[in-house]
Amino acid sequence: MMTLTEENYLKALFHLSTENEEVSVLDLSKSLAIKMPTVNSMVKKLSGKGLISYEKYKPLMLTQSGKRAAGLIIRKHRLVEMFLVQHLGFGWDEVHEIAEQIEHIKSQRFFDRIDQLLDFPKVDPHGSPIPDTNGEIVFQNYIKLEECVENQNIVFMSVGSSQDSFLKLIDRLNLKLGDKIKVLEIQEFDKTMRVLVNEAIEQNLSQMVAANILVRI
Amino acid sequence: MMTLTEENYLKALFHLSTENEEVSVLDLSKSLAIKMPTVNSMVKKLSGKGLISYEKYKPLMLTQSGKRAAGLIIRKHRLVEMFLVQHLGFGWDEVHEIAEQIEHIKSQRFFDRIDQLLDFPKVDPHGSPIPDTNGEIVFQNYIKLEECVENQNIVFMSVGSSQDSFLKLIDRLNLKLGDKIKVLEIQEFDKTMRVLVNEAIEQNLSQMVAANILVRI
DNA sequence: CTAAAATGTTAGAATAGTCTAACAAAAAAT
DNA sequence: ATTTTTTGTTAGACTATTCTAACATTTTAG
Known part of the structure; x- marks a missing residue:
């Protein structure tokens, strides 16, 4: 049986592994807001349980069993x-x-x-x-709205961040998963996007927002 | 903020207090399956937080704030x-x-x-x-079915035990909260009760079962 | 009313998870 | 190719919760 703490380490390592090629002890430490020496010893412990494959000074990796657990x-x-x-x-x-x-x-x-x-x-x-x-x-192989071009038609499928402030902003923009989006115009200066939502409402989206809106073609 | 452990101590003390006049460290220790010295120190800690009123060698009591928390x-x-x-x-x-x-x-x-x-x-x-x-x-001021007399009509309102085996037994007897029960006969020898459920089915209930069936008149 | 039993307390150790301080290795920069 | 910076590790300490062993008090029984 895993402890709550161990579960949190596995989960964090899993998420980091999908976002980055290699995951360091420092990455995990930052992501969990737990100091490196603590992370170091927990990683060893989880390695002992066969959930993480660990070698000194090497990037961290989940084993098959660790991946499944996470x-x-x-x-x-x-x-x-x-x-x-x-x-x-x-x-x-x-x-x-x-x-x-x-x-x-x-x-x-x-x-x-x-x-x-x-x-x-x-x-x-x-x-x-x-x-x-x-x-x-x-x-899923969604792409960032940020990467779309003018006149492209796409569908809002997922968010790239689950930060409170971002989700609240999407709410305020009245955007919902499944909405049809057409890119009308991209400002050359700051990459702000003018989009048409559900063939009805026009909105301006900053590049930072567009980078966290995941869409399918 | 209370820890999970502290919450469990409070809850156990609350339950014991409703069942018994006085609650000892030993009672709490048994109820939590935690050794007395451990309970002793936790009780002191909770006393420090104003949740339990504690004096050496005296029965344990929840304070107002402890009662509310529990x-x-x-x-x-x-x-x-x-x-x-x-x-x-x-x-x-x-x-x-x-x-x-x-x-x-x-x-x-x-x-x-x-x-x-x-x-x-x-x-x-x-x-x-x-x-x-x-x-x-x-x-609620329910009474135990055990205490009822022959020919009394009552309603099954609550159980006195939530032990798995008891609840499963009640299920197997097809008894449900809200059922109308009439006491038909009480065996002098072992206090077994013959009852009529919902004016339809007759059942025999051992004294131990009847002691855990709470009813209102 | 004393002796035995039951209950309660103290002291000290163990484990899990955290930390800081100090040292070591690897990576980056000059 | 050294030095500096970044990253990683070890050692040792701290807190919360648990335990055992030893001792103290209270209650119960003769």
């Missing part, structure tokens, strides 16, 4: 987020913290029931994929 | 149990363990939403009262 935790997290939004009426900017706690509940059946109640969702409220019952994730 | 934890526990039964389809014998974990989630709003979703229930799936938002409990 995937299963992320699965729980995202199922819970979905439940909080769909059944308890929380906003997508409010669910992370609560899911962060509930994901550690020890009860396979609890999460199975939630999954069933939600009719086996494939993505969470932020458009991120929910790992399957083996912890396996199917990565 | 009541609020029990509120969360029972709300969650109700949710698990009503929305996730768990049996009343399966919910305790999971609620034991979820009760410690730090999010007022989460429990408020659950409360709302359940339409502000007053009792949990075992018929136990759910404390109000101030941690206040309204105790």
Whole structure:
């Protein structure tokens, strides 16, 4: 049985591994807001459990078993987020913290029931994929709105950041997952995008925002 | 902020206090399955926080603030149990363990939403009262079926034990909260009761079972 | 009313997870 | 190719919660 702490290390390492080619002790330390020596010793411990493959001064990597374990935790997290939004009426900017706690509940059946109640969702409220019952994730090949060109038609599928302030901004812009977006114009000066949403409303999006809006063609 | 451990001590002391006139360190130790010296030091710590009033060699008591805190934890526990039964389809014998974990989630709003979703229930799936938002409990004055006499008509309102084996037995006897019960006959030898349930089915209940069936007249 | 039993307390050690300080290795910069 | 900076590691200490062993007090029984 894994402790809550160990689960958090695995999860963080998993996320970092998808974002970067190599993950250092320092990366993990920053991401968890835990000092390097602590991370170092925990990494050794998890290596002892066969969840992380660790060699001194080398980048950190999850083993197959570590990947699976992390995937299963992320699965729980995202199922819970979905439940909080769909059944308890929380906003997508409010669910992370609560899911962060509930994901550690020890009860396979609890999460199975939630999954069933939600009719086996494939993505969470932020458009991120929910790992399957083996912890396996199917990565979507979305692109950043930032990378789109003028006159391109795309669909808003996911967000690149789940930061509170970003999600609240998207809400205020009245943007929702599934919205159809047409790029009208890109300012040469600051890359600000003028877009048409659902063939109805025009909006200006800063490059930073556009970089965190993930779309499919 | 209280730790999960502290919350468990308070909750246990609260329950013991309702069952017994005086609660000793030994009682608490047994109830938590934690050794006396450990309990002793935790009790001192909680006394320092103003949650337990403690004097050496004297019975343990919750302070007002301790009672309120314990009541609020029990509120969360029972709300969650109700949710698990009503929305996730768990049996009343399966919910305790999971609620034991979820009760410690730090999010007022989460429990408020659950409360709302359940339409502000007053009792949990075992018929136990759910404390109000101030941690206040309204105790019901139910009596044990054991204490009833022949030909008495009563209603099954609550269980005196939430032990798995007892709840499963009640299920197997097809008894449900709210059922009308008529005492037909009490065996002089072993106090076994022959009862009529919902004017339809006759059942024999051992004294031990009857002692854990709480009814109102 | 004393002796034995039960209960309670203190002292000291163990574990998990955290930290700081000091040292070591690798990477980057001159 | 050294020096400096960054990153990584080791050692040792701290807190929370637990334990065992030893001792103290209270309660119960003769």
